[in-house]
Amino acid sequence: MELNSRIPEGPLAEKWINYKASQKLVNPANKRKLDIIVIGTGLAGASAAASFGEMGFNVKVFCIQDSPRRAHSIAAQGGINAAKNYPNDGDSVYRLFYDTVKGGDYRAREANVYRLAEVSNNIIDQCVAQGIPFAREYSGLLANRSFGGAQVSRTFYAKGQTGQQLLLGAYGAMSKEIERGTVKMYARREMLDVVIVDGRARGVIVRNLVTGELERHAAHAVVIASGGYGRVFFLSTNAMSSNGSAAWHAYKRGAMMANPCFTQIHPTCIPVHGDYQSKLTLMSESLRNDGRIWVPKDEKKAALLREGKIKATDIPEEERDYYLERRYPAFGNLVPRDVASRAGKERCDAGCGVNNTGRAVYLDFKEAIQRLGRKAVEEKYGNLFEMYERIVDENPYVTPMMIYPAVHYTMGGLWVDYELQTTVKGLFAAGEANFSDHGANRLGASALMQGLSDGYFVLPYTMQNYLADQIGVPRFSTDLPEFEQAEKEVRERIEKILNVNGTETVDSIHKRLGHIMWEYVGMSRTKEGLEKAIGEIKKLRAEFWQNVKVPRLKGMNNELEKALRVADFLEMGELMARDALMRNESCGGHFRAEYQTPDGEAMRDDVNYSFVAAYEFKGVDSEPVLHKEELKFENVEVKQRNYK
Amino acid sequence: MNLTLRIWRQKNNTVKGKFVEYHLDNVPKEASFLEMLDILNEQLVMKGEDPVTFDHDCREGICGACGLYINGHPHGKFKNTTTCQLHMRKFADGATITVEPWRSAAFPVIKDLMVDRSSLDKLIQAGGYVSVHTGGVPDANAIPVNKHCADLSMDAASCIGCGACVATCKNGSAMLFVSAKVSQFALLPQGQVEARDRVQKMVARMDELGFGNCSNTFACEAECPKGISVTNIARMNRQFLAAKIAEPLKK
Numbered sequence: 001m002e003l004n005s006r007i008p009e010g011p012l013a014e015k016w017i018n019y020k021a022s023q024k025l026v027n028p029a030n031k032r033k034l035d036i037i038v039i040g041t042g043l044a045g046a047s048a049a050a051s052f053g054e055m056g057f058n059v060k061v062f063c064i065q066d067s068p069r070r071a072h073s074i075a076a077q078g079g080i081n082a083a084k085n086y087p088n089d090g091d092s093v094y095r096l097f098y099d100t101v102k103g104g105d106y107r108a109r110e111a112n113v114y115r116l117a118e119v120s121n122n123i124i125d126q127c128v129a130q131g132i133p134f135a136r137e138y139s140g141l142l143a144n145r146s147f148g149g150a151q152v153s154r155t156f157y158a159k160g161q162t163g164q165q166l167l168l169g170a171y172g173a174m175s176k177e178i179e180r181g182t183v184k185m186y187a188r189r190e191m192l193d194v195v196i197v198d199g200r201a202r203g204v205i206v207r208n209l210v211t212g213e214l215e216r217h218a219a220h221a222v223v224i225a226s227g228g229y230g231r232v233f234f235l236s237t238n239a240m241s242s243n244g245s246a247a248w249h250a251y252k253r254g255a256m257m258a259n260p261c262f263t264q265i266h267p268t269c270i271p272v273h274g275d276y277q278s279k280l281t282l283m284s285e286s287l288r289n290d291g292r293i294w295v296p297k298d299e300k301k302a303a304l305l306r307e308g309k310i311k312a313t314d315i316p317e318e319e320r321d322y323y324l325e326r327r328y329p330a331f332g333n334l335v336p337r338d339v340a341s342r343a344g345k346e347r348c349d350a351g352c353g354v355n356n357t358g359r360a361v362y363l364d365f366k367e368a369i370q371r372l373g374r375k376a377v378e379e380k381y382g383n384l385f386e387m388y389e390r391i392v393d394e395n396p397y398v399t400p401m402m403i404y405p406a407v408h409y410t411m412g413g414l415w416v417d418y419e420l421q422t423t424v425k426g427l428f429a430a431g432e433a434n435f436s437d438h439g440a441n442r443l444g445a446s447a448l449m450q451g452l453s454d455g456y457f458v459l460p461y462t463m464q465n466y467l468a469d470q471i472g473v474p475r476f477s478t479d480l481p482e483f484e485q486a487e488k489e490v491r492e493r494i495e496k497i498l499n500v501n502g503t504e505t506v507d508s509i510h511k512r513l514g515h516i517m518w519e520y521v522g523m524s525r526t527k528e529g530l531e532k533a534i535g536e537i538k539k540l541r542a543e544f545w546q547n548v549k550v551p552r553l554k555g556m557n558n559e560l561e562k563a564l565r566v567a568d569f570l571e572m573g574e575l576m577a578r579d580a581l582m583r584n585e586s587c588g589g590h591f592r593a594e595y596q597t598p599d600g601e602a603m604r605d606d607v608n609y610s611f612v613a614a615y616e617f618k619g620v621d622s623e624p625v626l627h628k629e630e631l632k633f634e635n636v637e638v639k640q641r642n643y644k
Numbered sequence: 645m646n647l648t649l650r651i652w653r654q655k656n657n658t659v660k661g662k663f664v665e666y667h668l669d670n671v672p673k674e675a676s677f678l679e680m681l682d683i684l685n686e687q688l689v690m691k692g693e694d695p696v697t698f699d700h701d702c703r704e705g706i707c708g709a710c711g712l713y714i715n716g717h718p719h720g721k722f723k724n725t726t727t728c729q730l731h732m733r734k735f736a737d738g739a740t741i742t743v744e745p746w747r748s749a750a751f752p753v754i755k756d757l758m759v760d761r762s763s764l765d766k767l768i769q770a771g772g773y774v775s776v777h778t779g780g781v782p783d784a785n786a787i788p789v790n791k792h793c794a795d796l797s798m799d800a801a802s803c804i805g806c807g808a809c810v811a812t813c814k815n816g817s818a819m820l821f822v823s824a825k826v827s828q829f830a831l832l833p834q835g836q837v838e839a840r841d842r843v844q845k846m847v848a849r850m851d852e853l854g855f856g857n858c859s860n861t862f863a864c865e866a867e868c869p870k871g872i873s874v875t876n877i878a879r880m881n882r883q884f885l886a887a888k889i890a891e892p893l894k895k
């Protein structure tokens with residue numbers, strides 16, 4: 001298989017313009033004859049479905065939840081970036097592009113990122129026109145704030161609920177099309193396989209989660225917008241149903257997985273407190289605008305804090321180590337996420353961590369409250385403070401918050417070319433499910449931008465370009481042998497799980513996988529650890545298939561849903577570890593302890609690893625084949641990231 | 645802590661349900677309510693019994709998936725709290741907790757504590773949006789919005805679509821939910837163009853779907869986990885009357 005990124009010719013700033021000028025179109029009468037399946041109703045899926053519907057295509061959309069409005073995009077708090085330069089602080093499309101490439105530690109494709117920066121402004125226009133209640137200044141114009149990894153204020157927000165508002169906007173747009181009849185919604189459905197006919201994606205097999213029946217759906221093209229796979233770690237900021245299965249089965253059918261080891265560990269989450277815990281809660285990065293991160297300088301004081309003998313407020317100013325401000329004076333508390341996470345882990349490893357577990361640092365608002373007043377702080381962060389207090393039972397206006405890094409986002413995903421098409425023709429991937437744009441580390445407020453860019457402003461063009469060749473292809477029958485076969489295989493997978501009838505619950509195995517991943521494929525990785533992880537994951541996978549216990553039920557069966565996802569995570573985790581092992585460098589969220597500078601900063605290897613690692617599936621127990629897409633940087637100077 | 649749980653069990657919509665009692669020991673008080681149910685389900689699965697089915701996803705109070713009637717209150721008795729944000733430390737050791745699904749004609753039970761709320765989506769489909777197409781819209785700052793209105797609009801837009809307001813209403817009315825959406829747009833210049841149609845279409849759809857009428861008892865506001873205010877209902881009623889007179893919907 002060949003990787004061809006199909007980047008249009010011409011100077012960077014003209015590529016997308018040229019593409020749009022020369023792409024093929026489908027006339028309105030033909031659009032009605034073409035069907036598109038969209039898997040997922042997050043920002044990427046809902047915006048794509050709405051746009052396809054408006055254009056006149058026939059769209060079928062699927063989601064796991066009872067309503068498309070509940071996709072996990074709803075949980076995004078902080079904001080969405082755009083290069084509007086409304087605050088007049090020197091922002092531009094180029095600068096947003098540059099920050100994103102740099103933030104991604106030079107492991108993203110220039111052309112894609114530039115396009116993302118280019119359409120970012122259209123997204124804000126679109127969302128305002130939809131009636132999304134963004135935060136405003138007294139002038140009535142839009143307000144902005146700053147986010148990690150940037151020196152300008154380019155983040156638009158709607159309280160601490162930006163994802164909710166953007167998703168409800170896309171959901172509204174899609175609802176409009178459902179009402180018009182161009183989009184048909186299938187909620188409580190889980191896609192379990194892609195159907196390939198003559199080398200092209202032509203449909204999916206889904207399980208109706210209410211009846212338990214398998215369904216076949218055919219179309220001329222399929223878009224996977226199923227979100228990220230962070231739940232491979234069990235504990236993460238993702239929702240309970242977030243999964244990697246849609247992408248994983250696309251991979252098993254010939255789409256390549258790119259940079260699977262690039263995982264984002266977010267620095268500001270509420271720390272872990274017990275093994276019954278089901279998820280970790282993010283405290284938005286925006287808090288780092290005003291909160292200052294510290295631990296005690298003295299290990300002994302930290303020990304007293306852990307034992308509960310003293311309180312954070314007992315530590316005088318001069319005994320506090322504001323370690324981000326100390327190490328990175330230029331960016332201070334606003335360094336990118338990977339840098340902040342590692343620095344926090346470093347302090348905790350050094351024995352200065354707090355909370356009874358020693359795995360936490362303080363995020364302190366004392367100074368902000370003095371500077372801005374409690375009311376202003378409340379207005380900005382009130383809902384986050386409330387959420388914190390609910391979970392931890394401490395008042396962050398009085399005692400500093402405790403935070404610790406947690407798995408948050410997966411930069412890796414299905415490999416796609418410039419058109420967002422995978423290596424399988426007619427199979428597209430959008431949003432967090434694809435690998436594009438963020439390289440080895442995503443900057444805050446850029447995922448929402450990417451999801452909506454893919455769905456509103458990229459796929460409508462590129463999909464049309466693909467479908468222009470398909471107008472002569474009649475609708476597909478789901479009686480084709482390819483559908484028959486795919487359904488049979490899914491049925492067998494389900495039966496195999498139900499037949500194990502062992503003695504371990506799905507969650508207990510999932511938690512063990514999570515421990516392996518966090519320990520060896522988490523914030524700091526080593527050759528030895530990764531080799532160990534691969535062995536342990538294989539063992540655990542074997543154990544799953546011998547000993548998992550899933551009840552056989554008619555209709556609704558949550559345990560089976562979870563088991564199907566965990567079965568895939570058990571394969572995916574191994575690929576992540578293999579990818580991390582292959583990449584003998586530290587870049588972005590991927591930190592290999594062997595590759596660091598004397599003062600503990602990541603050491604990238606541009607001579608040998610300036611490529612996208614795309615894997616081709618060769619069987620569950622066989623090694624995948626690595627394909628390399630070389631990355632060329634012609635418009636930015638590749639430098640060691642320096643936030644000092 | 646040790647608990648006695650009385651949980652509504654119902655195999656599907658065609659059979660009758662009943663309460664089943666479970667005893668659960670050693671529940672950590674830091675666990676959330678749903679994590680407590682996870683612990684129960686782990687035990688049930690190991691015993692070969694059918695685990696309790698309930699909706700949930702984000703577990704941080706924003707997706708609106710969770711929704712249990714706990715001791716007679718939707719999402720429990722605490723203010724501005726979704727079921728997933730309720731922690732066991734709020735209950736006494738040894739307590740008996742009764743857990744039921746949303747009960748409303750508009751929300752048929754699917755299984756146990758899980759109900760079908762797709763009627764809420766249908767309400768939005770009737771007009772809960774601004775009908776702009778992708779592309780071809782003006783620059784975002786070409787539409788200034790009074791900050792006070794934008795803030796009020798945001799408050800209304802905070803509705804998570806959980807359906808607690810419907811479940812708690814003795815008439816099964818969806819007025820709070822619909823008025824929140826109508827108000828979000830009524831407070832913004834972008835929403836004005838279609839304002840008259842929107843309110844009439846959404847109200848008509850509410851009737852078609854079998855939601856009840858509002859008799860101003862305001863139980864909905866008291867139980868809404870997002871503090872959606874009943875002033876939204878008043879705003880919608882005003883807009884509805886004005887629209888009906890000025891520009892009635894063409895049938």
Ligand SMILES: Cc1cc2nc3c(=O)[nH]c(=O)nc-3n(C[C@H](O)[C@H](O)[C@H](O)COP(=O)(O)OP(=O)(O)OC[C@H]3O[C@@H](n4cnc5c(N)ncnc54)[C@H](O)[C@@H]3O)c2cc1C
Nearest residue numbers: 040041042043044064073078079191227431432445447448
């Ligand atoms: C707590 C939190 C806060 C965040 N804050 C920010 C922020 O402030 N700014 C920012 O830019 N980004 C933020 N992010 C990241 C961002 O929210 C996500 O990356 C983005 O929303 C993903 O959108 P998506 O459309 O790709 O996927 P999702 O929104 O995750 O949607 C996935 C969809 O796919 C469906 N699906 C999945 N698998 C299947 C299947 N097999 N069959 C059928 N349907 C399926 C699901 O039902 C769902 O509808 C945050 C993320 C989290 C977790």
Ligand code: SF4
Nearest residue numbers: 803804806807809868
């Ligand atoms: S108005 Fe409140 S109770 Fe009703 S659906 Fe919205 S958030 Fe839930």
Ligand code: FES
Nearest residue numbers: 701703708710728
């Ligand atoms: S699970 Fe999402 S709001 Fe409770």
